[in-house]
Amino acid sequence: QITLKESGPTLVKPTQTLTLTCTFSGFSLSTSGVGVGWIRQPPGKALEWLALIYWDDDKRYSPSLKSRLTITKDTSKNQVVLTMTNMDPVDTATYYCAHGPGGQQLVYFDYWGQGTLVTVSS
Amino acid sequence: SYVLTQPPSVSVAPGKTARITCGGNNIGSKSVHWYQQKPGQAPVLVIYYDSDRPSGIPERFSGSNSGNTATLTISRVEAGDEADYYCQVWDSSSDHQVFGGGTKLTVL
DSSP: OOEEEEESOSEEOTTOOEEEEEEEESSOTTSTTOEEEEEEEOTTSOOEEEEEEETTSOEEEOTTTGGGEEEEEEGGGTEEEEEEOSOOGGGOEEEEEEEEOSOTTSOOOOEEOOOEEEEEOO | OOOOBOOSEEEEOTTSOEEEEEEOTTGGGSOOEEEEEOTTSOOEEEEBTTTBOOTTSOTTEEEEEETTEEEEEEOSOOGGGOEEEEEEEEETTTTEEEEOOOEEEEEO
């Protein structure tokens, strides 16, 4: 059974760096074809893809946010970490991590975490 | 960058068929995935690779993809199908994932 859970601060101040951790079970991020992605959703708005890390440590970032994002994995801990620098109130959103099978370029997200709401405010 | 266009809302009576479209330039050459999201919940994958259904998703959900439009079809709509639906593709030109703007399905 695949599960994922996001953790991190619920409130950050503008200009601070956000660090979110996705802890998962039921699969290994060293298995060929597997990826873990981060997706966010501002209140009342659409889903927005942020970043993706593959089993081979290949990484992809949203072009509009690439300069602010870093995604890493710790296979031994079954964790994926996303950092986002220079937070702004417009970054207030629910942040999801999700399991992505299907290999590079064909990945879809079949299991999602419950999401964590991050509010950016002074 | 690649843009996916969805109608903001679709309404359908119970028992009828709902069709939710996802438009994109030559989207027929891409693999399209669909998600259902109910209020306060995480998205759920309902269709992947254009027309495949994950286990546990009713056969009432189906997908197609051709030309510039992909379509999620929900047959015999039930009240429990009321949700937001999102399409998603991988954009080869920029090598990243793209979500559509979402469609709110209302069951009358």
